[in-house]
Amino acid sequence: VTDPKAPDLQGLLEVDRVVHEPARLAILTVLANAEEVQFKFLEEALGLTRGNLSSHVSKLEDAGYLVVSKGFEDRIPVTSYRITARGRKALETYRAAMLQGLARGKG
Amino acid sequence: VTTTDPTVPASDAARLDELAEVTREYATYSRTAYGTAAVMAGIAALAAIVADASGHSGPARLAFMLLPAGWLLLLAAARAYYQRHGIVVEPAQRLAYRGVFLAFVYLLCAAMAAVQAVFLAANMLRDPAPPFVPAAGPFATMVTLAAAVAVPVLAAVVVHSRTDWMLTSGLVGLALFAALRPPPTRPDLANLSQAILVLRWGILCGLPVLAGAMVVSGVRDHARYRRLERRLAALKGAA
Numbered sequence: 001v002t003d004p005k006a007p008d009l010q011g012l013l014e015v016d017r018v019v020h021e022p023a024r025l026a027i028l029t030v031l032a033n034a035e036e037v038q039f040k041f042l043e044e045a046l047g048l049t050r051g052n053l054s055s056h057v058s059k060l061e062d063a064g065y066l067v068v069s070k071g072f073e074d075r076i077p078v079t080s081y082r083i084t085a086r087g088r089k090a091l092e093t094y095r096a097a098m099l100q101g102l103a104r105g106k107g
Numbered sequence: 108v109t110t111t112d113p114t115v116p117a118s119d120a121a122r123l124d125e126l127a128e129v130t131r132e133y134a135t136y137s138r139t140a141y142g143t144a145a146v147m148a149g150i151a152a153l154a155a156i157v158a159d160a161s162g163h164s165g166p167a168r169l170a171f172m173l174l175p176a177g178w179l180l181l182l183a184a185a186r187a188y189y190q191r192h193g194i195v196v197e198p199a200q201r202l203a204y205r206g207v208f209l210a211f212v213y214l215l216c217a218a219m220a221a222v223q224a225v226f227l228a229a230n231m232l233r234d235p236a237p238p239f240v241p242a243a244g245p246f247a248t249m250v251t252l253a254a255a256v257a258v259p260v261l262a263a264v265v266v267h268s269r270t271d272w273m274l275t276s277g278l279v280g281l282a283l284f285a286a287l288r289p290p291p292t293r294p295d296l297a298n299l300s301q302a303i304l305v306l307r308w309g310i311l312c313g314l315p316v317l318a319g320a321m322v323v324s325g326v327r328d329h330a331r332y333r334r335l336e337r338r339l340a341a342l343k344g345a346a
Contacts, residue, residue, distance in 0.1 A: 037193070045343065
């Protein structure tokens with residue numbers, strides 16, 4: 001007899017580890033709700049240190065989940081980020097898997 | 108989505124939802140919501156009426172010459188203020204609902220501002236400015252009635268929607284147009300001058316109401332922004 005919860009738990013075990021990390025999940029959540037976000041806002045909204053934030057952003061960039069654009073504003077360098085279609089898809093898939101798995105777990 | 112990681116404040120579902128909502132709300136201030144700018148647009152429009160009543164000469168005329176440039180600077184300052192926690196650009200698709208109507212209004216007002224700039228420049232060469240005589244006749248009556256109908260509707264739209272750079276710029280454009288004094292003496296421009304005079308009269312009838320609505324809307328948007336800042340600080344504080 002197969003456990004009816006098994007497929008969802010399997011789904012939970014196979015979630016995207018890049019997205020699963022809480023800081024990266026929060027970053028993707030912010031980016032998914034805007035066209036473009038500056039580094040400064042991420043820093044303020046998430047309360048992460050610059051180094052920590054840069055590290056997570058780099059991992060998301062390596063995974064192709066966001067794109068970075070660098071420019072200058074009043075001669076001050078500014079960095080902005082956009083979520084990619086791949087990143088949006090990864091976030092949606094992750095959320096769906098988690099919600100489904102947790103709902104089944106409660107049931 | 109639950110986690111035990113202490114380094115990330117937005118790590119549970121509720122906090123992620125709050126983070127998403129704060130981001131969306133904050134992003135609206137990148138393009139569409141200019142609380143202070145709306146207040147200033149309203150004040151600029153009221154100033155246009157006061158200046159007109161005071162004879163629209165000397166310093167008042169110079170002020171109107173400088174108004175478009177001042178308005179652009181104000182918009183830039185407002186954007187910098189409302190995006191001081193980092194620029195978050197609103198997704199373009201959220202702007203779509205504003206639709207063709209606002210684009211039309213904006214283009215119309217931008218054209219008015221351009222016409223005004225030309226006429227103001229011409230008027231700067233004349234001294235003193237001609238006295239304003241309210242237009243009369245069927246066309247004037249029609250315009251006044253149209254203003255009486257349209258103004259409450261536009262005011263309701265302003266009060267019940269987020270202030271918008273197009274709306275605020277539009278109001279400034281109207282104020283500029285209202286301050287217009289067409290050259291009265293050239294026969295080849297007589298019809299144009301009369302038409303402008305009548306339109307100007309219609310706008311003057313409605314401008315105080317629209318300006319007041321813009322001020323109310325701007326104050327409300329600014330208060331909303333201050334609440335948003337507190338939510339943003341709470342998100343950061345939870346870290």
